Amino acid sequence: MFEKEFESLLKSLTELRESTTELRESNKELRESQRQTDAQMKQTDERLDRLCKQVGGISNNNGDVAEEFFWNALKDKKELNGIKLDYSDKNVHRRKGNTEDEFDILLWNGSAVIIVETKYKVHPNHLSALKEKKIPNFRKLFPDKNDHKIYAAIAGFSIPDELVDEAKESGFFVFKQSGDNLLIENADNIQAF
Template identity: 30%
Template structure:
């Protein structure tokens, strides 16, 4: 009797284990299915987000390409404007040179500088390379006047004339070692009070006026600097 009861208890325990195992398996399977469902949902969401990001990336890329194209077009337009502006200034400069050259003979004669000859666009070359260009060069028995012509005169133009031409002239022309070297500027428009600055540096300053087409702004008793 006791043996039979033990057998029934064992069988019951086994059946209970099987039932619990099946129940647990069903719950596990349900969890797995739910997790799988969530994974698929997440994958779908990530895929949608990726596609959306890719679309935005392509749109941004196209926008940058369009912006770059516009920048290139703008840069081209700016270069064309600068080229035209340079040509415009060059043409004005040539016109001023053409007006100044015949006038300097009488203007400097009034300053006791008898001009014997002039040369425009006086270019100095060494070994086929241009090292100096003088817009107008005036020659006298005992001096030379180097005139820089500008449409718009700035302080930097005055300094550049001193550093690049006046102080270096005798280096390239030692035959003029006994000559005085004077500096001058001629302009149509003055910026930064460059005319006053030029006179302080020892320059003759030539410009246009209503009464006289071209005149020297310096006072009659002005003493120019000898840059030689």
């Protein structure tokens, strides 16, 4: 009887040893698979980072195009809707204490300022940011202009009709591209080839 129990115990130990060996092999395969997955995820993360940078670059370029277009259209304006203009600036960045902001285009005279926010495509949050952030920040950052009337404008290549209506209801100027406005910088120095 003792022999049977001993044989049974030996058999169980052998099976346990085989199971342990199989488990070690399985764990080794699992670790290798995890290492491969980690390497693939790292490659995927790197690709996503590059893609995000490219998309961000496209978005920034579109914004730059819109800013340049509207700057060229507004920088030499002497009057806008009855408001005489003496000065124009673009990309004005200012910080005072905890308040910091950048203004795409500023047009002003001795008694009025027009803050122009330019976007390639205008979204609803752009209008609320103009009203709730840009105008109050301008007042904080330019205390010397606190006695000026502050006007706001949204400028964009693409502005959905409902946002045009919302901007008008808010009392904003709305600037859109119209037609084929083209400026020839070197008209007096053209050559035929």
